[in-house]
Amino acid sequence: MKASVVLGTAPSPPPSGWRAGGRTLRLLTVAVTAGVLALLTGHAWVLALAAGPAVLVVLAAPGGSRPLRLEASLTVSTRRCFEGETVRCTVELAADGVTGPLDPVLTLGPGVELVDDLVEADRAEFEFTAVRWGRWSIGTLDLDVYDRGGLARRTVRVELGELEVFPVPSAARLTPVPVELPARLGENATRQPGEGVEVIGVRPHVWGERQRRIHWPSTTRRGAVQLNEFGAERAVDTVMLLDALGDFRDPATGTSTLDETLRAAAGLTRAYLRRHDRIGLVSIGGTLRWLRAGSGEQHFYRIVQTVLDVRKDLGYRTPELDRLPPGALPAGALVYCFTPLADQRVLDVLADLTDRGNPLVVVELPTGEPSVDPQDELAVLALRLWRADREAMRFALRNRGIPVVAHTPGESLDLALAPLLRRRIHGGRR
Known part of the structure; x- marks a missing residue:
């Protein structure tokens, strides 16, 4: 059975306890119609048409065979994703008795779309796609649980919670830097001398100074030892x-x-x-x-x-x-x-x-x-x-x-x- 999807705000809270299902209402309609026809036509045999539906309606009354405890557990694959990614929600039903088919009604939030759903005897799976960045409510699930005969139902509401959808970052690799950088270790070189790896100039060697890297073209041309000067690495x-x-x-x-x-x-x-x-x-x-x-x-x-x-x-x-x-x-x-x-x-x-x-x-x-x-x-x-x-x-x-x-x-x-x-x-x- 596929889920019914509703767009908009969350509906009002469902009634508690067991109540007549759609099949019960249809049977009751047949029984009442047969009884009215019997009264109007005066033919007693018409009442026989109402006997079968009436018996089934009586069986739909609350009884000890129906589960008294219904609990739904929710599992969400992730609460954070990027635009276009999928999120899977699984709802499992636990009961202290035998239940019939499930009829889910899903009210979707504004930031997601339903891609696929699978409804089984005691569980329902839904797959959503995040369509727009933001913090959105996934939606509300009203799970109609029927009894063994499918004549009575009870609604279990499950709040699917919020989903944080991150925007897909634009493609960017360039990182321009300002002239003045703070004195903090990083990967961007400044014009201020330091112990970085980027050469910012050449200067003469000073006696007692460590000869880190000699700039041989300048040394040969000037006849004196010339050293590479490196810029300090700073963080922006x-x-x-x-x-x-x-x-x-x-x-x-x-x-x-x-x-x-x-x-x-x-x-x-x-x-x-x-x-x-x-x-x-x-x-x-x-x-x-x-x-x-x-x-x-x-x-x-x-x-x-x-x-x-x-x-x-x-x-x-x-x-x-x-x-x-x-x-x-x-x-x-x-x-x-x-x-x-x-x-x-x-x-x-x-x-x-x-x-x-x-x-x-x-x-x-x-x-x-x-x-x-x-x-x-x-x-x-x-x-x-x-x-x-x-x-x-x-x-x-x-x-x-x-x-x-x-x-x-x-x-x-x-x-x-x-x-x-x-x-x-x-x-x-x-």
Whole structure:
């Protein structure tokens, strides 16, 4: 028997105890109809048609043969997954008596889709696909358990719990670094002399100094020992600033800017963590969320879990948001702001970061141009004003020395970040 799927909110609680099933109601309908026909026609033999169904209905009354205890146990393959992955839920029924067939009714949550189901005598298996990132309720299962004859039923409700769906990170390998790096061990070389592996220059040998590596071409040319000078290896403090002030959909493709923001930030976060850098997170819009900078593979999942509830915050407004708490940003941290550049308030936040001297890069997520009728002069004029407003926001950022790169959804983030590798990223002009 296949499960019946219902979309929407969880239904009201089911009645407790045994009650008449669908077959009982059908038999009762036949018996009552035969009795009414016997009264109307005056033929007593018509009552014989009601005898069989009436006997079966009497048998459907509560009796000692039905189980008194029904318990359902739930097993979920995983509570965390990425978009597109499958999750398997298994519900097993335990009873102190003999039961009949199972009739499941499944109310699905908004973030999953039912792929396959298998219903047996005492268990039911369901396979779901996570369709969108976020923290979702899988759904509610109402398991109708019938008695041996299939005339009475009892409903057991099982809450399938929540599922954390992580966004699929965008492809990213490039990790631009700012000019000034903190004095913390890492893999990025600075211009400051140290004990790294990247050569930053050549200098004369000083008496008493350890001859680490001689630069033979310069030594032969100058007639004196010349040594390679190595840069110190430092770790980068990087903060992903997510603009969640709104969620805009491209009229042509239906792409969500909020979805692409989190996917791009997740891809860049994973790239920096692979280089053993420290990554922090700040999300503006609704509830202000931040996570202090950390490193390691587990920190990636902590970052994603921090923003899984961002979509629920879109119904709230955050007036006069122009300054982030000092604890949200390490001093001198490189900040990547992922924004559709559709809300003027994000400019106030970026201006505050520039005044602090943080190196800053703005990654623009295009929202797509509104579709207008070319014959409508007012609509065409409004589109020109819309374009001018967005260009004015880009100019205001570049005028402050903030690089603005555009990321096209579906493409590698490296294409947008590649121009930043030609030069080091400086802090904003004060």
